[in-house]
Amino acid sequence: MDKSAQTRRNRRQSATFFTLGLIFIVGLVVMLSNVYQLDGLTDTVHDRHAIRQNTRLRSLQQFQAAGGRGVVGEARTRSVCIFARDGPAILHVKAVFERLGYDIRATKDDDWDVLWSLKSPYVAFGERLSKLKPHQKVNHWPGLGSVTSKSDLATSKLLSAPVGYRLPKETDAFRAATKANPDKMWVVKSGTHRGVRVRKQVDNVLKIRHDANLFIQEFISNPFLIDGRKFDIGVYTVITSIDPLRVYTYEEEILLRFCSLPYHPFDEAEVNKYVVTADYTPTWEIPSLVEAYNNFQYSHKQALNLHLGRQGHNPKPMWQAISDSIREVMHAKEDGIREIVRKRFSHQNFFELVRFDFIIDEKLKVYLLEVNMSPNLSSGHFAPNKWLYEQIVYNTLKLVGLASATAAHPADVSKDERDMLVSLRDIQVASDRCASAECDDNCKPDICQLCQLCRIPYFTDSVKAAFLEHVNRGNYRRVIPKPLEEQPSTVDVSKAINSTQNNHLMTMWFRGKCEQDKTWCT
Numbered sequence: 001m002d003k004s005a006q007t008r009r010n011r012r013q014s015a016t017f018f019t020l021g022l023i024f025i026v027g028l029v030v031m032l033s034n035v036y037q038l039d040g041l042t043d044t045v046h047d048r049h050a051i052r053q054n055t056r057l058r059s060l061q062q063f064q065a066a067g068g069r070g071v072v073g074e075a076r077t078r079s080v081c082i083f084a085r086d087g088p089a090i091l092h093v094k095a096v097f098e099r100l101g102y103d104i105r106a107t108k109d110d111d112w113d114v115l116w117s118l119k120s121p122y123v124a125f126g127e128r129l130s131k132l133k134p135h136q137k138v139n140h141w142p143g144l145g146s147v148t149s150k151s152d153l154a155t156s157k158l159l160s161a162p163v164g165y166r167l168p169k170e171t172d173a174f175r176a177a178t179k180a181n182p183d184k185m186w187v188v189k190s191g192t193h194r195g196v197r198v199r200k201q202v203d204n205v206l207k208i209r210h211d212a213n214l215f216i217q218e219f220i221s222n223p224f225l226i227d228g229r230k231f232d233i234g235v236y237t238v239i240t241s242i243d244p245l246r247v248y249t250y251e252e253e254i255l256l257r258f259c260s261l262p263y264h265p266f267d268e269a270e271v272n273k274y275v276v277t278a279d280y281t282p283t284w285e286i287p288s289l290v291e292a293y294n295n296f297q298y299s300h301k302q303a304l305n306l307h308l309g310r311q312g313h314n315p316k317p318m319w320q321a322i323s324d325s326i327r328e329v330m331h332a333k334e335d336g337i338r339e340i341v342r343k344r345f346s347h348q349n350f351f352e353l354v355r356f357d358f359i360i361d362e363k364l365k366v367y368l369l370e371v372n373m374s375p376n377l378s379s380g381h382f383a384p385n386k387w388l389y390e391q392i393v394y395n396t397l398k399l400v401g402l403a404s405a406t407a408a409h410p411a412d413v414s415k416d417e418r419d420m421l422v423s424l425r426d427i428q429v430a431s432d433r434c435a436s437a438e439c440d441d442n443c444k445p446d447i448c449q450l451c452q453l454c455r456i457p458y459f460t461d462s463v464k465a466a467f468l469e470h471v472n473r474g475n476y477r478r479v480i481p482k483p484l485e486e487q488p489s490t491v492d493v494s495k496a497i498n499s500t501q502n503n504h505l506m507t508m509w510f511r512g513k514c515e516q517d518k519t520w521c522t
Contacts, residue, residue: 076409079113081115082094093393100394113411115137132349144373151166166214186218189217229281230276231257232276234254236250241347242341245503248473250476253301258281258285289307329371352373353392354372354375357371377393395473422464422467427464428452434453482507
């Protein structure tokens, strides 16, 4: 090979190595660039993820700061106007509302979602309560004073209450009663339950100066005693609807209050022997109940049931009679309340928490004493009752839909949210009858009025509310309409139950739900 050929060959090899080197360098640059870009892309993804996480965290913090009521963006916070003097009487009410995320207000303006008043609010708020927005709620029914008025209740001739007379208006009837029962004692009361005194001599009763609120009532002289003390049983009750009538009682607990002095030897001059006063003796100071209440952590109700059982008594008929008494009272008074509401107010804006107070005699017969509007919820005297009062308030708000399951302000709840809570499919009953020719041709039969094609909008709203009450009832149980699995009533209220078509239809609707699901039967 000559020299020139060798030179050309060397040049070609050099060019090849150069090209390969160049390709290697370019490839390396491209690879490094891709790695850099990939790293940058990863950082971008991480940054975007971090932004989303931070946004969610801020939203959650805002949501939690509002007590789960959702204030992200333009969302509003729920508010409650507590119309009462600040102090122990509303301490637990405020605490529960605050835990539920409500803004507490003390003004009488109209910018609130809930009005909680200790006294009847109709004088202070006037006509504004007849012009409420659909979502606003007030904790007193118009006209329920006929239930909570002590003189009206005692003189209503109820089968479950000791017989009573208004004096001097019913003096002749009272004289006739004492003549027929000369050994009976009578208790003189005022409308405020102050100045209670027992009298045996009729002339002594009639000599008392009578005012418009004074009345006299048969005294139950053989009360059931625990450790020698008379006591009363307070049953917390919520009226959620008047037309149709729906009433619930707090099932898990009661308020037990014992007289501060032993009943025997009886002395009519010593009121603390037979009247439960503000300084009553609590359950945890009663020797026969202290172990169950303190050591076993039983409720007042469980402790009482345990004691009655140990004394050879079955407490179930007693609780049945208490439920029957509540039904008797509410059915006796519902017409008047419904008429007051119908004239000026909306049926959807009100609810009420009251406490029915009972005593029992030696045979466990139940007697209704009174019904308390705005029952005491202060644990100032008895600190252990704190949990009871706060559970009562919370379960009441939950029952009536004020412990909301959604974050939206009640005025801003969308149709999707409402359908999520209860849809039309949830409230359908009597499916065989509704799909039959009977209800397809006309809506006259009562059962057909429960069907989708026949049911009027007002009743659709009523059964939706009843559905949500059942779902949210917590420790409350329905007494009106009467649960189907209860024993026959000790008090005849059959006429009152069907006093309105809406009551009749609501009873039928609950029966239909019971046929679908046995949990609706109780």
